[in-house]
Each structure stands twice: as structure tokens, then as C-alpha cells.
Amino acid sequence: MSILGTRVVRTEDPRLLTAGAIYLEDLRLPELQGAAYATFVRSPMAHARITEIDVSAALAEPGVVAVLTARDLDDIPDQSGAAGAEPLLAVDVVRFAGEPVAIVLTEESYQGEDAAELVSVDYEELPAVIGVQQGLSDETLLFPGSDSNVVGKGGAESFDDAAFAGCEVVVERTIVNQRVAAAPLEVRAAAARWAEDRLTLWVSTQNVHGVRDQTAGRLGLDPGAVRVVAPDVGGGFGAKIGADRETIVVGWAARRLGRPVRWVETRNENLMGMSHGRAQRHTVTIGGSRDGRVAAYRLDIVQDCGAYIRLGTMLPNLTMLMAGGVYDLPRIETAYRAVLTNTTPIGAYRGAGRPEATAAIERAMDLFAAEIGMDPTEVRRVNFVAPDKFPFTTKTGATYDTGEYAKALDTVLEAAGYEELRAEQRRRRERGDPLQLGIGVSTYVEITGGGPEAGETARLSVHDDGTVTVWTGSSPHGQGHATAWAMLVQDELGIPMDRVTVRHGDTDVLKEGVGTFGSRSLQLGGTAVHNAAVEVKERARELAADEMEADPADLVLDVESGTWTVRGVPGQGVSWARLAERAGPDGLSADTKFATNQATFPFGAHVAVVEVDLETGRPRLVRHVTVDDAGPVLNPILAEGQRHGGIAQGAAQALYEEVAYDEYGNPVTATLMDYTFITAAELPSFELVAMETPTSANPLGVKGIGEAGTIGSTPAVQSAVVDALAHLGIRHIDMPATPERVWTAINEARTAQ
């Protein structure tokens, strides 16, 4: 029986549970002996001109090795200039609170904060541009040499109102997909060492190869002169993709000082410096007929980029691509503008552009359903892409591979007991219960693992002791690749997974690779491992044929015992160890790269149940039921774990989390006391239902599962809060649905009635 699809506990865990992982701050390598500790001096202002930096007091502090500013970066290529281009250290102007202005290097870690306080920076305050409205006004330009804060535009040049001309009903609404923080538990960290004109960078990252290429690019080095190593990584969620400016400065400072440098930020710095996510304002327009059929949908996006372009001009393109969701819509119009503001730059965060698309269309569907007085599940059913239409090309140009949207919805509704929930809701309304029930339903499709640059690498070697080493270009940080990839090897080669070691995260060992993000790992990285195993198997067949003097076509691998035998000939067969020995010094190995332009489109349906206290406005998530279909499941416990985490993060955005600034651009959520990260006490246990619709995009038939939970849960939970209040005439409440915001909506609705 194949090990695939079975509940295998993680082989990673005993080490993590007894000794603890080795995260960047835990590294005690001889190469890092004598390292100086880096502390960044960060701007307290959102927007200001730097008139003077006086480092003398800091330099006089005990243990201070150096204090370096942008002026010291004269030995690397100047990349400043273009609007939105992010410098390594602030040059003349700071554009967001928390922007690095200088780096302080000290002998001991405790000396850094003391010295950084003594770096005296004179700022001349400039007007802060906060929020997209101010950004779009162009009254203050972040880059005065440019003519606008709008640094990206795409989609329709102008909208055509004729699209909605024939509709019986048209609903329009502006909704906010608020700014949130990825907040991995491990903050950003890096260490650097120069030796023999090569830089070794240890980085807490999701993609070592990307960090290598970006670091080399910024420092003007050949990529071969940079080696990037990822130790254990304490979460990323999209925000640890690529080389952040601080990481590159740490690499540069190690050369400048001629000694290793190590850096770990504080949580306060993390919440100001690490890319934030989402931060889109949507105007949705949806039109159709009273029988529930949607004729046209328009999504107008304004992306808050933050102060510099990280992914702020890329993310809305994904949002536009996925704008139509699971629906067969005759007409879709999309457009975006990406605008600079004096806030932390925006990057990827779990879902990265797709949750925004889903939130918009799902809210629009709910608004449309409310307007025509139809059950929100019915409106969805009327408009789903039918199963016989796949592959289905949307009006926005995405080609969905496979989907069973109605089945997903029906399955989740049954599991949730939808009819009974509605009955309970009616009962509570009738008796005027202060604790009202809300039921939120979302259906979603997302995109994972495709596009022109998609691909992943693997190397598989069978050693002459019968063990296997797999090197993967993926860069796991909690997803469980060591277990999953070993299962793939066992399934293909019959070598037990406890004899398989999975390694990753060193650009010198595997020179090419992409990384772990965008729910890509299994379908690309896993397929690369699978293909490597298939290649090794074919090579082994030849070797075994030689060994046993038989025709290769007659050789059979018994995956239960992991031995090769000749068909119809009883006997012991030949072992993998023997074949590896026979293969000679190069071993029994394969290097593979699996690349495809064909993305996959995971889908699902979520039901969230909330209770809202009408008197206090406080919502509470009491149940969450999901179907998340990402094709065949390699290891259910890993897939469920991804879904659980995703659901929690989506619920967190819907109910609690928001990165906020005051009008001067001061961050007011820069600690975990103020950034209201969701805890165990706010969540119920989740109810997951399995469904598996394969894709033909890869030999494993799999799609991505990492972000699905977040994409599905955010609109379901938000919708549930609104639904609890629907009888008061409430149609929408922006996220997060904080008690005060909900109470305000209730008040306004009652005043209006």
C-alpha cells in the first residue's frame, strides 16, 4: 500500500520538541566567532528631510565598533533615483516611521540599543501622506522629482457604464481590505561573513536563491560570490521572501568591518520594517437580474504601496487576475492604481493578492444577494462555473484547470448543518436574543504554482549504505517538507522514509532553486523530487539489469522490500545499497527541475458561524467549517495543519488585526500589545471536510494548500458578522469587525430605521 495519503507524523518534530530548532539567533558557528552585533537606527518620523546625522556620541559609547550611514555606502552601485526605489539606508529623506537611517555595530548585543539611542539625527518634518486618499491627491509627493505618487496602473483605462445598462439591479460599494502584518513569531534576522572575496549570508528566509541574487545585485557582486544559507526559519507567511534592505546592509557591513556581523531585529522593528500585507481599497460594482444571475462585475483597486515599491505594483495584478472568483461572469472590468504613502512598504502576506480578490467578489455577491432578497448560497449556485466548462478561461485571462464549486458548497453546507443554523438564527431573531447568530459563506478559487518563472529543483542521491539524501530548492519553514519529500521517495523507490534525509537552504549545494511561497511547494518542489526519484529508478533498473544479467524490462522494484528482482525469478533480488555501490563514485543520483507554465486553481467553500452581542457589538467566532480542495492529499495531517493556520489568519483579519497609523504617520500598532494578533482563546476548533479534485498540471495531480484557508475564511467570517445584523438592515462592515465598529454600525442602522 502506498504511503501517500496516509497520516504520517513529522520526522522534524523530535528535534524541535527536545532541543529546539536552530533559528538564526541560535547559530553558534565558528565562522561567526567574533561577530559584531548590528542595531539599526530608525526614523521616528513618517516623512522628513535629514539635515544632519551626528554619530560622535554613539561612537564614544563602550563597545561601539562603527556607526555607518548612507554616506558610507559609496562603495556599492547607487540605485536611488526612480520613484518608489528603496535605498539601503535612508538618503536625505525618510519616508516611513521605522525606516533604517544608520547601522550601529557593537562588540556585545546589549550595547547596540544604548548606542543607537545616542545617534543624533536632525529631521526637518515634511507633511505625511497617510492613506490612499491623501496619496492619490498628489498634494505631497514622496518623490518630488516624479509627477505623481501613483507608481503603478493597470487594467481598464476607463470603465464602461454600458456594462451595467441592462441590469435590473446594480449595487456599488467601497470596501477596505485593511493593512495587516505577517508577524511570523521569529522576526527578521541575518548574519554575514566575508572570506576570500565571498560573502556568506545566513538569513531567516523563504528563498535562499532569491536572497542571493538580490543581494549580489544590490552590492554589485557576481551571484557566485554570494552564498546564502537558511537555518531553521520561524515562519514567513510571504514576508520573508527576498532580501530586505537590512539584510543587504548587514552583508555589506561585514565587508566594511572585515569581521562577521549578526543582526536580529526587535518585534517593534519588525512591525515597522517588515513588509505589511493587503492594504487595498476596493470599489465593487455588481449588476444582474432578480433571478440571481450576475451580468457584470467591476473591481476598481487602489493599492497602498507604502513608501517604496516592494510588491505593491505586482499584488493588484493578481487581484485583477482572480477578480471573478468561482463565477461564470459574462463581463468583468478591473483596474488598479498603486500609490505611495508614508507607511511601511507592502509585500506578500499569506495569499498575496488573491485573498483581496476573493474578499471583494464574495462581499459583492453578498451585497447583490441582499439587494434581491435571495439566500447568499443560492446566488452563488446560480453563477458558479459549471463542472463541464473546465478548463475555463475567465474574462480576466485565467484558465482554471479543474473545479467542482457547487459540490464544494453543498458539502460544506451539509457539514455545517446550514438549514438548522438558519433556523436557529430565526429563533434568536424572533425572541430578540441579545446574542445574535450570523452565518457567513464564502466560495473561492485561487491560483498557485504557475507562470513563466515557475519551477523548482531537486537532487536525489542513493548512497551505498542504502540511505538517500534529497536536496530541494524549496525552502520549508514549518510546512513539513522533510516528512513529505521522504514519503514521495519511499513511495517511488521503496526506501523507507527513515532512511531519507531531506536538506535545503544552501545555495552552494543546490545552486538553483526558487523557494517556499505562494503555496507552490508540493506541486513544483514535490514534483521535482518525484521526478528525480523516477529518474533514479530508471537508472537503477539499468544497473540492476547489469547486475543480474537480465533485460531491464524484466526488472521489477518491490516497493515493500525496496529490492529489485527479475520478473518470474524467485530469489533475494538486489538492494539499493548494492546498486549505489555499483553506480560508482558519482553515485546513483538525479538532478531535476520541474517547470510549468500551467498554474493550478485550488478551490473550496467555508462556513463561519459567529455570535454578535447586540448590546456591546462584540463578535465571537463559534464555528468554522471548510472544504478546501487542493487535489490529492499527500499527508492529511500536514494539509490540515496548513488549513488550520490559514483559517486562523483569515479570521484574524476579519475580526481583530489591523496595522494602523495616526494622522502624522506614527505607527500605533508597533508592538504585539497593540497589534491584536489572534490567540487560542478567540478561536473554536475547526471542522474540516475532505474533497480531492486532481489537476493534470503535474504528475502528482496536486494543487497548493498553504493559503487556501486564509483566502476562504476571511470573507466567510466577515460575512458572518454582517449576516448576524442583516435583520437590522446592515449590509456591510469593514474589517476588522471590532466591537466598537460593530456597535457603531448597529447604532447607525437603528437610527436610520
Next chain:
Amino acid sequence: MTITVNGEKTSHEVEDRTLLVHHLRDVVGLTATNIGCDTSTCGSCTVLVNGESVKSCTVLAAQVDGDEVETLEGLAGDGGEMDAVQNAFQQKHALQCGFCTPGMVMAATSLLRENPDPTEEQVRMALKGNLCRCTGYHNIVQAILSAAEGIR
């Protein structure tokens, strides 16, 4: 100062402002205990002092002079075999990236010493000072309930 860490007595000179977590990590050399937030919110740095969970980023090393401290490294048996909580965390897939895990395991250990038969609601309330970004807490709660059953 002298503290007993995982059963072994350790003595060191410390700067007055040294935080317990830095003392454990940088001086005693036990790096399983992590720092996640600095503001005693996230619980990654949870260790036991005299058998009770505390956040070691919000305790001065000097404050626990003379006390018994337990960290994740002290839980497993001499042969490395995992204890009931550790084992349940693996069986129930209660960890992903592992960063919150040492604090989570110590918080769970402290809870089960005080309340060997907690309800799900009690487990969730007992974990509110331990943040996890990966698991959505679902499997952590399951693991603690399962460990409690195993210990009983």
C-alpha cells in the same frame, strides 16, 4: 547569581539588567527558549520558575537568583525520549515552524501540573499568552487535551 537550570546548579556574574531569557540563551547556553515579542505578549520565552510558567523576557535574571528554572531542554528523559506533552505535540502535529513551540510546551506543562483535567475552553484560556502564527492553535489544543488524557 546561582540558579538551578533543568536540575543543574549554575553560577554566573550577570549585568544587573540581564533578562532571564538572555541569561538562559547566551550564558547558560540553552537556546530552545525563544524571544518573539519583547513585551511579554507572545509567550515564546515561557519557562518554568519553581514549577510555574513565566515569560522569561519579562523577568530579570537577578530576580530568580536561587530559584529552579526549567526549559524545554529539561523535559525529555535521559535517553532523549519525549515526555507526554512533547509526544502529544508530535502525534497531533501541534507545531509547524517550531518557534512558539518551546514556550507552548512549557505553558502546557505548567497548565497540566495545575489542572490535570482541563476542558477545551480551559486549555484555550490558558494559552492566551502564547501566540502561534502557524497552527491556528487547533492541533495545539488537541495535543494538550490528549497529553492530559495520557498523563491521567
Next chain:
Amino acid sequence: MIPARFVYRRAGTAEEALSLLAEHGDDAKVIAGGHSLLPLMKLRLSVPEFLVDIGRVPDLSYIRGEDDHIAIGALTRYHDLEHSDLLAEELPLLANASGKVGDPQVRHRGTIGGSIAHGDSASDVPAVVLALDGVLVVSGPSGVREIPSGEFFRGPFETALEPDELLTEIRLPRPASPAWSFQKLTSRAIDWAIVAVVVQGESVALVNMGSTPLRATAVERALADGAAIPDAAAQAAEGTSPFADRNAGPDYRRHLARVLTRRALEEAATRAG
């Protein structure tokens, strides 16, 4: 993130603590559990030059039944209050409120004296002490004085405690009525109260409705005059001056004070039977 440099001294006795405070005066801070002070020091919002650790001063951690009151040592931890049999029996309000403070780790370190001396109007336990007409026993260079809780809380993080004084005991009169309730509204379970309401008998106190814990005197008067619970509770916001923060504006806080007061009075009435 680490505190700025300071000098640390552990006081072996209350007398030693007082003499250290006398010597270092305004530059010194007292630390017990440290869960109010250390976070502020790490953010460098508080930069004391001298820390007097009273955590090991003997005989300051106790919960004792006296003739007409319950005496609680200043170093008694929330955890001990939460699990005290004596409180469960005689003053369940305090045990209940203590169990809702922070998280288990905080309750293992945080002390009742520390919370009261810190003077944060968002803290729950000071409002409990206020509702109970507790008395705070303070030692200083000129001896021991007793401060009624009504005179103790003076402003934001400001109390009647002088820099050279030490809070040693909290005396809480034994409640005459079995009616009590503690209603706390938070967004997340871990959060500080947006507003909380304490009811013991006919006493009502409010958390986070001004710069100090407050007695809801209008409600108490109305109750004394025989008003029905909803009518009395409707006056809960009178005389308060709630501020705005990220969680809530003043209007919402006033509204919550009324709702939670009504719920607290109703629950208390149910308990009284």
C-alpha cells in the same frame, strides 16, 4: 529589546527596602513581579536608575481573615488570589477578577500590590479594591499609615504613595452582601478591559472610565433611592471622563459602562438570590 542600565538591589526586608528608597528617592523604582514595570523599561518609557527588588521580602505574601476584614499581603500574586480557598469562600469577586488578569504567566508573577501601586486605570484589581472600600497600608520613613482606597488613586499612574514609601498590605472589609459581579469587556481574551464593571453589594466601580478607577456614585445613589436596576445602570457614565484609544472612543465606553453595569447588577442580584 532591553532596559537602559540601572543598579539592582534585592531587599531582604521591608526595612531594607525603605532605606534603599530613602537613599535613592526619585531615581528608584520598586519591583516585585515586574510585569507592569519591565515592559515599560524595555520600551524605555521608564528609565529608573535604581531598582529595589522586594520580591523576596518575607511575610508580604498572605491572604488572612481578620475580624472585620481580609488582609492581603502586597506581594500576593494574582495566581494565589485566583486559587485562594479563603477568597473563594468570602470574597469570590476578587478571586474571579484576579483570574481574568493577563494570562497564566502574568498571574504567576504579577502581584496585587504592584498592580495597585502602578495606578493604571485600565487595571481591574484597583477597581475591586475601590468598590470594596479597601484600605491600603503603607510603610514609610515616618512609620505606617493607612490610606482609604477612595483617596489612593489620584490620576493616570499616580497614587498617594510617596516615592520613599512601600505598599505592604491591602485590607478589604468583609462584604455584607453575597451579591457580586465582575463584568469585563475585551476584544480578545488577553486584552485589557475596554471597560469593566465591579459590583459588590450596593457598590459599583468602573475600570477604564477615566484617569483612575472610579466609583459609579450616580448608580449607587439611584440604587439607594430604590431605583430599578436598568434605571440605575443608565446612570453609569455620569461623572466619568473616558478617553479615546484604538479600542474605543468615549461614547462607546459610556455605552459599555451602562450595559455592563446593568448586567453586573443583574448577575449580582441573581447571586444574592
